[in-house]
Amino acid sequence: MTQTIPGLHHVTAISGPPQGNVDFYVGTMLQRLVKKTVNFDDPGTYHLYYGNKQAEPGSILTFFPFVDAGPGRAGPGMASAVAYAVPIGGLNSWMMAFAEAAIDFDGPTERFGEQMIALTDPDGLRIELIETDRGTGDLAAGDDTPVDGGFHSVTLWLDAPDRTARLLTDVFGYSSAGEETDGGVKRHRFQAKGHGRGSAIDLITSNAASIGRQGAGTIHHVAFRAENDDVQKTWQEILRSQGFDVTPQIDRQYFNAIYFREPGGVLFEIATDPPGFTTDEPMETLGQALKLPAQYETQRDRIERILPSISNPKRTTT
Ligand code: ZN
Secondary structure, three states: OOOOOOOEEEEEEEEOOHHHHHHHHHHHOOOEEEEEEEEOOEEEEEEEEEEOOOOOOOOEEEEEEOOOOOEOEOOOOEEEEEEEEEEOOOHHHHHHHHHHOOOOOEEEEEEOOEEEEEEEOOOOOEEEEEEEOOOOOOOOOOOOOOOOOOEEEEEEEOOOOHHHHHHHHHHOOOEEEEEEEEOOEEEEEEEOOOOOOOOEEEEEEEOOOOOOEOOEOOEEEEEEEEOOHHHHHHHHHHHHHOOOOOOOOEEOOOEEEEEEEOOOOOEEEEEEEEEOHHHOOOHHHOOOOEOOOHHHHOOHHHHHHHOOOOOOOOOOOO
């Protein structure tokens, strides 16, 4: 195996109306709104990107806030949780901040020897904070500036995880990093080489009967990193040779994307690091102006009239 996946690039989810989404991720989770653009397939809907200060791959959580999205529910064949990394000792300040802001959370509990808490965003998406000693930067509440850290892991809920596990180990280059069972949920962790941001994937199977339904509060797809177009092209060839139905490369303005469905049903993407989020605005002012790709720039007036306005979020956890 000559090339391996280093970890997550971004995770994309569906939300309800945008204001509650911005209030939660900027005002409560202290993420930076790094890009305010539109859904390229539906320019009457925003596409909001949150990330760390430098808008780095491995920290980017994006949302399509469909105003009329009905509530979704995680189930087998879907990614069911996103976890942010917190430095060791960092959970206390988050718990105090959540308690002060009257935000419910579960925990602390332990998973694979690490302390964690979990909460849900306004649409019901499960967000976890996990203490780790990996080099993931700071994700500390109480700071007035957006956080520095990134993802710890993402959880995929599967009926039969074996083929997904083999994709991670035999193709992506992850290794098995332990199994745990807790309350009828069997969890198997896979770890990418290098232990960087977002380098763990957990596969869970559950006794709980549930049928997933895509909608507000659910994850739409999980994107992994490729350092450039050449690396992505090689992944496309490798995956096609393994029988996966991989899309052609699609220009997503801030990265190039290819998509395929993994054997358990979750939509996977491989996204390039370049050109990044500073391709159409400077680092200092990322996320402040509505950015449109060239094909929609001529319709800007109409698009701005259709999009709901978003006001500055209230900070609840400082
Ligand atoms: Zn994506």
